[in-house]
Amino acid sequence: MGAVTARDLARHLGVSQSMVSRAFSPGASVAPAMRARILRAAEELGYRPNVIASALSRRRSSLVGIVMAELTNPFYPAVLEQLNAALREAGFQSLLITIPPGGSADDALPMLRQYHVDAVVLTSASLSSASASHWLGDGRAAVLFNRTAIGPTRLDSVACDNVGGGRMAAEALLAHGCRNPAFVAGRADTSTSHDRERGFRAALAGHGLTPLRIEAGDFSYEAGHRAARALGGADGVFFANDILALGGLDALRHEMGRRVPDEVAVIGFDDIPMGAWPAYRLTTLRQPVPEMIDRTIGLLRARLGGDDAPPRAERLPASLLRRGSL
Amino acid sequence: MGAVTARDLARHLGVSQSMVSRAFSPGASVAPAMRARILRAAEELGYRPNVIASALSRRRSSLVGIVMAELTNPFYPAVLEQLNAALREAGFQSLLITIPPGGSADDALPMLRQYHVDAVVLTSASLSSASASHWLGDGRAAVLFNRTAIGPTRLDSVACDNVGGGRMAAEALLAHGCRNPAFVAGRADTSTSHDRERGFRAALAGHGLTPLRIEAGDFSYEAGHRAARALGGADGVFFANDILALGGLDALRHEMGRRVPDEVAVIGFDDIPMGAWPAYRLTTLRQPVPEMIDRTIGLLRARLGGDDAPPRAERLPASLLRRGSL
Numbered sequence: 001m002g003a004v005t006a007r008d009l010a011r012h013l014g015v016s017q018s019m020v021s022r023a024f025s026p027g028a029s030v031a032p033a034m035r036a037r038i039l040r041a042a043e044e045l046g047y048r049p050n051v052i053a054s055a056l057s058r059r060r061s062s063l064v065g066i067v068m069a070e071l072t073n074p075f076y077p078a079v080l081e082q083l084n085a086a087l088r089e090a091g092f093q094s095l096l097i098t099i100p101p102g103g104s105a106d107d108a109l110p111m112l113r114q115y116h117v118d119a120v121v122l123t124s125a126s127l128s129s130a131s132a133s134h135w136l137g138d139g140r141a142a143v144l145f146n147r148t149a150i151g152p153t154r155l156d157s158v159a160c161d162n163v164g165g166g167r168m169a170a171e172a173l174l175a176h177g178c179r180n181p182a183f184v185a186g187r188a189d190t191s192t193s194h195d196r197e198r199g200f201r202a203a204l205a206g207h208g209l210t211p212l213r214i215e216a217g218d219f220s221y222e223a224g225h226r227a228a229r230a231l232g233g234a235d236g237v238f239f240a241n242d243i244l245a246l247g248g249l250d251a252l253r254h255e256m257g258r259r260v261p262d263e264v265a266v267i268g269f270d271d272i273p274m275g276a277w278p279a280y281r282l283t284t285l286r287q288p289v290p291e292m293i294d295r296t297i298g299l300l301r302a303r304l305g306g307d308d309a310p311p312r313a314e315r316l317p318a319s320l321l322r323r324g325s326l
Numbered sequence: 327m328g329a330v331t332a333r334d335l336a337r338h339l340g341v342s343q344s345m346v347s348r349a350f351s352p353g354a355s356v357a358p359a360m361r362a363r364i365l366r367a368a369e370e371l372g373y374r375p376n377v378i379a380s381a382l383s384r385r386r387s388s389l390v391g392i393v394m395a396e397l398t399n400p401f402y403p404a405v406l407e408q409l410n411a412a413l414r415e416a417g418f419q420s421l422l423i424t425i426p427p428g429g430s431a432d433d434a435l436p437m438l439r440q441y442h443v444d445a446v447v448l449t450s451a452s453l454s455s456a457s458a459s460h461w462l463g464d465g466r467a468a469v470l471f472n473r474t475a476i477g478p479t480r481l482d483s484v485a486c487d488n489v490g491g492g493r494m495a496a497e498a499l500l501a502h503g504c505r506n507p508a509f510v511a512g513r514a515d516t517s518t519s520h521d522r523e524r525g526f527r528a529a530l531a532g533h534g535l536t537p538l539r540i541e542a543g544d545f546s547y548e549a550g551h552r553a554a555r556a557l558g559g560a561d562g563v564f565f566a567n568d569i570l571a572l573g574g575l576d577a578l579r580h581e582m583g584r585r586v587p588d589e590v591a592v593i594g595f596d597d598i599p600m601g602a603w604p605a606y607r608l609t610t611l612r613q614p615v616p617e618m619i620d621r622t623i624g625l626l627r628a629r630l631g632g633d634d635a636p637p638r639a640e641r642l643p644a645s646l647l648r649r650g651s652l
Contacts, residue, residue: 074400080424
């Protein structure tokens with residue numbers, strides 16, 4: 001018997017040949033259950049569309065590289081799980097690259113090019129302008145997720161409105177009666193920490209207040225715990241993200257014996273699962289992750305489909321999630 | 327100018343041609359800094375070894391598929407970060423596939439075959455015997471991580487000695503003076519929960535005790551929280567893993583007003599970061615993750631190198647990590 005063809009497979013399943021072809025084409029419209037059924041039958045009958053050979057000629061592999069640096073911040077595993085599911089649904093396969101915290105994605109890109117990866121989603125990872133320009137050649141795509149580009153760039157980005165969220169944090173502390181607010185900054189080289197601080201400061205300045213500023217240096221529980229010791233007489237603290245705030249809450253309550261929120265109110269940013277635990281009950285700014293992922297996939301599809309409009313910066317609003325810490 | 331060759335690149339860098347070739351060969355011995363330098367220069371000069379074309383002829387892509395189902399259990403992001411770094415160090419690239427909790431890896435394998443993935447590491451994911459046999463054809467490799475095969479299999483596995491760990495949990499509770507112990511089981515279809523329970527029961531039976539058994543049904547904070555409400559008069563509880571234990575601790579302390587460890591002692595399994603937080607101070611059985619990853623990579627290399635010895639089951643001992651809950 002000769003090799004099984006797409007036509008054999010279509011006949012076997014009683015579907016059209018174009019349906020079979022779509023099942024093997026990333027991004028093509030086909031119901032997930034139908035795609036699964038066709039892939040299963042292809043496996044049973046030994047049909048091989050040989051996507052790699054086809055990638056060689058088309059320079060399209062249907063692989064999306066995800067570059068991540070902070071898997072130990074619980075925000076990212078949650079994003080990763082949802083992003084993977086959404087990419088799979090859209091007919092892509094994801095190739096995850098982790099880089100050390102603070103590392104640059106520049107070193108990962110040559111490897112991704114070797115595999116003819118079409119598109120990358122960069123989360124918590126930086127990328128130089130030179131690498132970005134080089135990457136975007138030959139119709140490749142790149143989207144910054146939960147990051148905005150610093151400086152001029154050709155990269156699309158999808159993020160929460162961090163400036164607006166910072167403003168909301170300030171307003172919530174002011175409404176609570178805080179007159180002596182503090183900000184705990186995360187990693188210095190991240191747009192998220194910068195933007196949240198900017199909105200926070202601007203809203204406080206409108207009331208003639210300037211926050212005490214503490215540099216945690218990192219986005220981790222331990223860094224938040226250390227930072228809290230420098231809070232002095234602050235009566236309200238905005239931590240640049242939730243994992244910092246959880247470390248800060250533990251230091252305030254267990255080491256320094258401060259009552260939260262009566263003596264000091266605490267607010268974070270992200271909405272990670274641990275913030276809801278009764279030991280914390282953290283008030284936070286929730287990021288709209290499902291909507292952010294939808295926009296990311298929309299951008300990938302448009303760019304891979306040839307859309308060469310100027311870079312887009314999608315900004316989605318944060319929302320205040322009230323629990324017990326403010 | 328013609329295409330840049332490996333020889334041009336070697337001359338440019340002042341290294342041997344075989345060094346260049348090793349830098350592009352997964353698993354080949356070359357210092358990470360040297361590999362990075364060669365990849366960077368290849369990118370600058372436009373040298374393309376075209377690993378995909380070469381994968382087509384050799385049927386080797388240097389991709390390792392990681393199949394994971396439980397990213398929201400904080401044990402797995404920590405494993406994933408370390409496993410990715412170790413694979414990268416060994417010259418592999420990882421392709422992460424997430425499947426729904428309780429899902430089977432069977433559906434992911436046809437897709438991985440399309441990409442000529444050489445090897446898979448299966449964590450928190452099941453795989454049928456038929457799929458396993460089919461996968462292992464043509465020299466492919468598969469390793470179960472933190473799982474043991476149920477039933478006859480040709481799959482290698484690397485896991486903690488869960489039976490021995492369960493025994494240690496029982497002994498720690500007995501030494502604390504518990505006479506009324508309980509076990510909270512996780513997902514029913516996992517070897518980890520089964521094996522931990524088996525060791526726990528065996529050690530208690532040696533003292534004429536039978537634990538109260540509560541079925542949490544899942545490995546999650548919420549499931550542990552619910553399960554704790556059924557503990558009745560138990561004076562010591564072994565939770566099948568840490569994330570269950572954290573939910574249980576919060577229910578015991580915050581909802582039921584029980585003093586831990588005086589009225590009820592609690593022990594978990596895994597050693598996730600949150601267990602060390604002062605709100606929890608969870609006593610647990612630590613899994614030796616770095617050693618488990620070393621063994622996994624050793625097995626992958628051996629199998630891809632043609633080792634066809636019978637399946638190996640590597641078992642590494644857990645160790646008791648004492649904090650405040652027992």
